[in-house]
Amino acid sequence: MPNHLYRLTADQVASGIKNRDFSAQEYISQILERIEKIDLKINAFVAVDKQGAAEKARSIDKRIHDGEHTGGLAGVALGIKDNICTKGLKTTCASKMLEGYVPPYDATVIKKLKENDAIIVGKLNLDEFAMGSTTEYSKYGPTRNPWNINYVAGGSSGGSAASVAALECAMSLGSDTGGSVRCPASFCSVVGLKPTYGCVSRSGLISYSNSLEQIGPVGKTVSDVVMLMNAIAGTDENDQTTRTTAIETIPNTMSLDRIPKYRLHQNNRNIRVGLVKELVEGADPAVSKCIYSAVDLFSRSDCKCEDTSMKSIEYALASYYTIAMAEASSNLARYDNIRYGFDSNPEEYEWNTYFAKVRNNFGEEVKRRIIIGSYVLSAGYYGKYYLKAQKAREMIKQEVKSLFEKYDVLIAPTMPILPFKFGEKIDDPLKMYQIDIDTVVANLAGIPAISIPVGFSDCLPVGLQIMANEMEEQTLFDVASSFESIVDIHKSPEI
Amino acid sequence: MVEVKIGLEIHCQLTGLQSKLFCSCQCDYRGKAPNTNICPICSGLPGTLPLLNQRAVDFASMISLALGCKVPDKVMFYRKNYFYPDLPKNFQITQYNAYGITSIGVEGRVDYGIKSTKIRRVQLEEDPGRLIYDTSFYTLIDYNRAGVSLVEIVTEPDFAEPKDVRMFLNKITSIIEHLGVGDTKLDGSVRCDVNVSLEGGKRVEIKNVGSFRDVEKALGYEITRQKTMSVRDIEIKSETRHWDEARKVTKQSRAKEEEEDYRYFPEPDIPTIVLGNEFLSSLKAKMPELPDERKIRFLREYELSDHVAQVLIDNKELADFFESTVKIYSSSPNEIANWIVSDLLGFIDDSKREEGSLFSGLRIEAKHMAELVKMIDQNIINRNIAKMILGQITKTGEMPSYVLDKMNASLIDSKAIISEAIESIFNSEKSAVRDAKQNPNAANFLLGKVMQLTGGRADPKIALNLIKTKLAVLE
Numbered sequence: 001m002p003n004h005l006y007r008l009t010a011d012q013v014a015s016g017i018k019n020r021d022f023s024a025q026e027y028i029s030q031i032l033e034r035i036e037k038i039d040l041k042i043n044a045f046v047a048v049d050k051q052g053a054a055e056k057a058r059s060i061d062k063r064i065h066d067g068e069h070t071g072g073l074a075g076v077a078l079g080i081k082d083n084i085c086t087k088g089l090k091t092t093c094a095s096k097m098l099e100g101y102v103p104p105y106d107a108t109v110i111k112k113l114k115e116n117d118a119i120i121v122g123k124l125n126l127d128e129f130a131m132g133s134t135t136e137y138s139k140y141g142p143t144r145n146p147w148n149i150n151y152v153a154g155g156s157s158g159g160s161a162a163s164v165a166a167l168e169c170a171m172s173l174g175s176d177t178g179g180s181v182r183c184p185a186s187f188c189s190v191v192g193l194k195p196t197y198g199c200v201s202r203s204g205l206i207s208y209s210n211s212l213e214q215i216g217p218v219g220k221t222v223s224d225v226v227m228l229m230n231a232i233a234g235t236d237e238n239d240q241t242t243r244t245t246a247i248e249t250i251p252n253t254m255s256l257d258r259i260p261k262y263r264l265h266q267n268n269r270n271i272r273v274g275l276v277k278e279l280v281e282g283a284d285p286a287v288s289k290c291i292y293s294a295v296d297l298f299s300r301s302d303c304k305c306e307d308t309s310m311k312s313i314e315y316a317l318a319s320y321y322t323i324a325m326a327e328a329s330s331n332l333a334r335y336d337n338i339r340y341g342f343d344s345n346p347e348e349y350e351w352n353t354y355f356a357k358v359r360n361n362f363g364e365e366v367k368r369r370i371i372i373g374s375y376v377l378s379a380g381y382y383g384k385y386y387l388k389a390q391k392a393r394e395m396i397k398q399e400v401k402s403l404f405e406k407y408d409v410l411i412a413p414t415m416p417i418l419p420f421k422f423g424e425k426i427d428d429p430l431k432m433y434q435i436d437i438d439t440v441v442a443n444l445a446g447i448p449a450i451s452i453p454v455g456f457s458d459c460l461p462v463g464l465q466i467m468a469n470e471m472e473e474q475t476l477f478d479v480a481s482s483f484e485s486i487v488d489i490h491k492s493p494e495i
Numbered sequence: 496m497v498e499v500k501i502g503l504e505i506h507c508q509l510t511g512l513q514s515k516l517f518c519s520c521q522c523d524y525r526g527k528a529p530n531t532n533i534c535p536i537c538s539g540l541p542g543t544l545p546l547l548n549q550r551a552v553d554f555a556s557m558i559s560l561a562l563g564c565k566v567p568d569k570v571m572f573y574r575k576n577y578f579y580p581d582l583p584k585n586f587q588i589t590q591y592n593a594y595g596i597t598s599i600g601v602e603g604r605v606d607y608g609i610k611s612t613k614i615r616r617v618q619l620e621e622d623p624g625r626l627i628y629d630t631s632f633y634t635l636i637d638y639n640r641a642g643v644s645l646v647e648i649v650t651e652p653d654f655a656e657p658k659d660v661r662m663f664l665n666k667i668t669s670i671i672e673h674l675g676v677g678d679t680k681l682d683g684s685v686r687c688d689v690n691v692s693l694e695g696g697k698r699v700e701i702k703n704v705g706s707f708r709d710v711e712k713a714l715g716y717e718i719t720r721q722k723t724m725s726v727r728d729i730e731i732k733s734e735t736r737h738w739d740e741a742r743k744v745t746k747q748s749r750a751k752e753e754e755e756d757y758r759y760f761p762e763p764d765i766p767t768i769v770l771g772n773e774f775l776s777s778l779k780a781k782m783p784e785l786p787d788e789r790k791i792r793f794l795r796e797y798e799l800s801d802h803v804a805q806v807l808i809d810n811k812e813l814a815d816f817f818e819s820t821v822k823i824y825s826s827s828p829n830e831i832a833n834w835i836v837s838d839l840l841g842f843i844d845d846s847k848r849e850e851g852s853l854f855s856g857l858r859i860e861a862k863h864m865a866e867l868v869k870m871i872d873q874n875i876i877n878r879n880i881a882k883m884i885l886g887q888i889t890k891t892g893e894m895p896s897y898v899l900d901k902m903n904a905s906l907i908d909s910k911a912i913i914s915e916a917i918e919s920i921f922n923s924e925k926s927a928v929r930d931a932k933q934n935p936n937a938a939n940f941l942l943g944k945v946m947q948l949t950g951g952r953a954d955p956k957i958a959l960n961l962i963k964t965k966l967a968v969l970e
């Protein structure tokens with residue numbers, strides 16, 4: 001039996017188990033061992049389901065032995081961001097408010113992973129309710145960057161990216177509201193995708209900002225991300241905002257829902273690439289240098305690369321934070337500790353004072369966003385803030401749409417800066433918000449965007465972001481895959 | 496004469512639906528153990544998304560059309576944010592008229608009698624759960640009702656008199672019943688907030704009048720209260736009052752809560768719903784006959800008087816009963832309608848009208864009414880006997896012919912037989928006979944004795960007449 005099964009990509013794991021090169025149980029025991037050994041340093045997992053994972057591996061092995069059918073992800077170890085509901089497994093959003101909360105239902109993506117026989121090994125760390133860019137705002141403590149544990153892993157899906165980078169699971173699911181998958185993917189040197197809005201069901205994703213967020217896959221390679229997307233994407237009767245226009249779809253056997261089918265073929269012939277000037281020029285020189293050299297390599301093939309400009313970008317951050325906080329203030333209202341939540345005695349409280357008492361247990365950043373969000377929606381300010389933010393969003397959408405008439409993909413850095421040390425920005429919320437400048441456009445416009453590793457600067461990873469028009473995931477995968485093969489920087493951190 | 500302005504806000508549950516507005520839980524929550532008619536969606540569990548029930552949109556559109564409203568091409572849902580323990584999400588998904596987007600119905604008009612009232616808007620929203628104020632220390636919450644479809648109908652303040660309001664509400668009830676979208680007789684399925692102001696005065700709102708019957712009473716009380724205050728030069732404050740059902744008065748609500756800011760914004764989880772002309776015309780084609788149309792048909796088809804037709808269509812059950820009867824016996828629709836409106840209605844216990852069916856407790860069916868009218872037409876019975884028979888069948892559910900046979904068989908109306916009985920009583924009750932001679936009221940005692948002797952089968956009228964005649968001739 002090979003010694004380092006945990007190093008394999010999801011692709012290799014799936015075929016290895018299917019071809020009986022090794023068993024699911026052998027593989028999972030190595031994964032669990034790996035988590036046990038290094039997660040004390042990384043803190044990517046908030047809970048590990050050893051028993052569930054071992055049982056699932058046993059049943060997969062038995063079915064393979066008996067010649068029965070197994071799903072496309074049979075045996076592959078997956079970690080799930082702890083804001084995605086898993087039936088019977090605690091789902092806490094890294095918040096005191098959901099301490100001990102066990103959902104009675106599976107998110108649609110979890111159902112689909114289970115149908116595909118993936119093995120869910122545990123739940124992953126995040127900023128409380130996915131609000132943050134460093135995973136420092138977690139009640140479980142921060143997730144550390146596997147490339148240098150004194151540095152942040154990015155956020156809010158810090159656990160999702162760090163766990164994959166640190167080889168604690170083959171792939172993971174995160175959620176991306178303003179860059180929450182792409183930012184940590186970039187900081188941890190893995191591949192992370194924010195799908196088109198409506199491409200993946202949000203049923204079971206605990207809402208932070210419903211009109212912006214999507215569940216997104218994280219993997220070591222573009223190929224793995226494609227494989228995971230094929231498992232989780234598609235329309236869902238439990239989420240009326242889902243849709244699909246993919247050319248190739250297969251029907252779900254259980255319902256009227258359709259599942260898109262993506263393929264992996266590198267193709268950059270005649271691809272028109274626009275390099276978003278404002279974002280490249282606005283980045284830290286260490287970052288833009290990496291981006292330029294990657295684009296340089298890429299443009300030696302048959303594609304057309306040119307600089308382009310996105311003028312509405314200056315409104316993106318303000319629009320994004322206004323909308324996200326407004327929606328958050330309403331989405332998080334339900335946490336009043338009446339129907340679920342941590343232990344707290346309501347006796348001798350009138351309900352209003354009880355709400356106030358228990359809601360004081362939100363973390364500082366969440367409170368800040370609830371307060372600002374309530375403010376921008378309140379009478380007299382709605383027009384000045386929320387409505388204006390929606391108008392700016394519409395402008396951005398229009399400009400993005402017109403850019404995609406000229407280009408097949410747009411390219412920018414994923415993050416304007418390199419990963420930084422813990423505590424560096426936590427005391428200055430505005431500075432923290434500003435690092436989302438490169439990622440929020442995709443959420444505001446509802447388009448797909450992927451972050452792929454393109455290099456290192458001072459041993460710290462740099463990610464490149466590729467955006468495509470809505471529902472053009474296939475184009476995105478084609479270009480990302482070409483980049484990946486040209487740049488070819490895949491390696492793993494020493495922990 | 497001071498002018499009174501009254502406006503209404505009516506909440507009506509769409510009990511005609513199978514499931515709730517945003518999940519597949521039963522719409523019928525009544526009589527279920529607390530918190531058993533719930534699911535992750537309607538109890539607001541983290542991660543759940545509302546799944547709009549398309550039939551609720553159809554129903555609300557039908558109501559809007561029936562109330563003469565414009566139905567926009569596109570509708571959206573909004574969140575109304577406020578903290579209250581009966582709201583599982585601490586916001587209510589409802590509709591809102593702003594920024595060029597309207598609720599499912601706007602600018603309608605309803606005619607009733609010779610008057611009419613403008614409808615400001617109709618909107619579709621979710622009902623909250625129920626708070627149960629236990630006598631003990633706790634308040635209990637039951638979410639079984641949470642998420643049931645509710646239609647809110649808001650009128651302009653066009654009413655001048657409580658009795659107009661009553662007529663209007665009758666019409667609304669009848670429309671809802673005719674559309675088959677709701678059963679207005681179910682407890683709590685229709686609720687009403689009313690606002691009242693005297694000419695130029697401040698507006699007072701009365702919340703949560705639990706039934707349409709009480710609306711008229713609450714208004715009567717409130718108008719008198721305001722007029723009395725104004726006569727005494729006491730300022731009427733703009734306030735919210737509650738209707739005290741037990742004492743039949745309006746009461747000031749607890750200390751005025753600060754002006755609530757609901758922070759409305761569009762619900763991101765429900766895509767904009769496109770209605771449009773095609774949808775509306777297919778809906779119109781499916782719509783059942785409305786009360787106004789039915790009345791015109793009654794006038795034309797059965798040649799009923801306007802008044803009788805109006806009484807019938809004001810209550811769908813009554814109109815249905817009439818038509819079922821005519822189906823069985825079609826020769827005299829007018830006679831049938833008159834019997835229903837002037838006689839059968841008399842047997843209906845008014846106090847029970849809002850609780851259950853109009854006919855609850857009455858065992859009469861259309862076949863009984865049909866036979867009864869037929870027997871009158873054929874001169875088998877006269878009107879007085881028909882009335883007696885009607886009274887009997889409402890209690891027993893027996894066929895009129897059977898009741899008649901029984902009456903014939905059991906009643907002793909032979910004067911000879913009754914006289915014999917009287918003779919024997921007069922002999923045994925000498926002192927009572929003497930009393931009765933002085934005091935005619937005492938004759939009833941003798942009648943009682945005669946009835947006793949005949950086992951209650953003597954015709955009491957004949958018997959009493961015979962007793963009186965006999966007393967008169969007695970020396």
Ligand SMILES: [Zn+2]
Pocket residue numbers: 515518519520532533534535536537538642
């Ligand atoms: Zn439900």
